[in-house]
Amino acid sequence: MAAFFQQVVSGLASGSIYGALALSIVLIHRATGVINFAQGEMATFSTYIAWTLVTHHGFSYWPAFVVALVVSFLGGVGIHEAVIRPVERGPRIRVVIVTIGLLLVLNGLVTWIWSGEVRAVQSPFPARTIDVGGVAISWQDIGTIAVCLLSVLVLGAFFRCTKTGLAMRAAATNPAEARLVGVRVSRMLAVGWGLAAALGAVAGMLTAPSVFLSPNMMLTVLIYAFAAAVLGGIDSPVGAVVGGLLLGVGLNLLGTYVDFVGSDLGLPAALLVILVVLLVRPAGLFGKPRVRKV
């Protein structure tokens, strides 16, 4: 039984990583209406910035964390201004294609600047584990889940209770009318990119202590994160985190107890989740189905 729960716990740990990145995918989708394929590479880039500050410039963890968040926010805004804004008017597919290009560029850039070597990243949480009935739970995992849930609360409050948050939602759902009521749509979209980049930085820094920092750290995590976001409902922050946790636990148990799945079929299983959710419940577990009034 301990072995079963150990798999559940390690699934929650991987799931919290998927959830953290899924959260930033959901944020950018809510704030700008597009799916950002470069989200994972942006997170990796931010994590490298934090790592450089700690390793080469004598920063301690939290100041480096804050600096990385600020730099990422500015970077996100910069990316929006430089490459997204010129293609924003017109079919959404153009933006999506540009984000795929961004993925490639950022991945190459990271390898070029920091080389492909694997780096250890300090964790903000204690390295100890708690033992519950023979099942070891690490503080790192508990911390990751806690930070994810905290981000959900903060995001929820931001989108519901602040003027900027409401304006961002308006700009994403109906840019034309938002403009009419005085929302500066373009600026809102830029802020959305900035926030998503900052949240991605959080995801990267939570992920790196577990999977270690390398240029491809987020490449497959991104696919699981998409599955998590779709499972939870692409518009729902709570859904992203819950979807991530469900996916992490589900894949671990499948791999352990269903022989032919093993570890080989993890990615196909994630794809299957995406497919089934889109067919059976397109709005996901927590999303609101879109009703179109005619």
Added chain:
Amino acid sequence: MALIAALAFSVTAAVAGTVRSGTEPGVAVDSIVLGGTAPLTGAASRYAAVARGAWAYFQYANNRGGVYGRKIHYRYVDDGDNPAITVTATRQLIQQDKVFAIFNSPGTATNLAVRGELNGGKVPQLFVASGATTWGRDYGQYPYTSGFQPTYQAEGWVYGKYLARTASGSRVAVLFENDDYGKDLLGGLKRGLERSRVKVIAAEAYEVTSTDVASQIAKLRASGADTLVLFATPTFAIQAYQAANRIGWKPKHVVTNAAAAASASMQAASFGGRNRLVNGTISIQFLRDPTDLRSRKDPATGLYRRIMKQYAPGANADDPLYVYGMAAAWTAVEALKKAGKDLTRASLVAALDTFTAMGNPFLLPGIVVKTAGKDHDPIEQMLLRRWQNGSWKAFGGLWAYPAS
């Protein structure tokens, strides 16, 4: 810095490429042109050091007269570790740059992709930088191809023999990469454990596309094993240490394959000593370790440092992959010398058919590069080493993999 070096060398190589002798491609009165592919970009780009190290050694050898007055021009081009690009890049090296031989290209899949064509065209595929078993085993079918480093099977065998001798009664759990690389190591380990009281009781595979290996490690622990063997690439080996430590697993012995065990990876895994599991890890070694404190005063290490300083300034000389490249380049010079003044592709292959080179300053003392008869695995000797308090320490005598 590295980029500048790469640009500079491609200019010299291009000039050299135009000077050709009438008979053998890539051989002129005063030059030999070697070609190769390497992942200069992409995820595997750290292996570019294998090519850069070799390039640096050739510069050094050229300044000391080259081979029978011929300077070696080694032109390596990017393949991003993508076999499809290896094929076109290799073709270009042969058809346009008229290289004499393909030398020292890293990767198993990349080299397999061009092996048929190179052998068909009778172009030597010299010292493939991969430990796959096939290079030496299939010499009969592909005589123009030669491996270099100990095979993954030989490496696994040494771990098996070591555990059989020193850890009788142990129950072994193995994490391995689900491809030829991981499976060759695992196969070798099992062969080394044959007829011993040590059993492999659990083996879990991971895919290169996996995000982490925590689930596999939890399963291996649940098997009740007391020995953990990691046959993985650096990222996953480091993750495995982390995962095992997190669930509080304290296996008595830990073995990590050499490719994952560069000092930098071990330091990353040990987290400044906070992960005790890393201490005492066993691995093999056949190259001189530039980070070994005891070899600081040794003349061979001094030579290595001098060459690095002069021909690869700015590169991380602690990276053993540069040593690897120099070891291969040193051996290539010996092979070219043995092939004679009237150098041809056929004379090089004939020279390698029965070949012995002793005293390679970049290999551990006593290791002989040797092929003869049916045995075409050039390096089959290695030392065991133990990770202790932040560095590797070799122990015991040389282990030699028996010719099969």
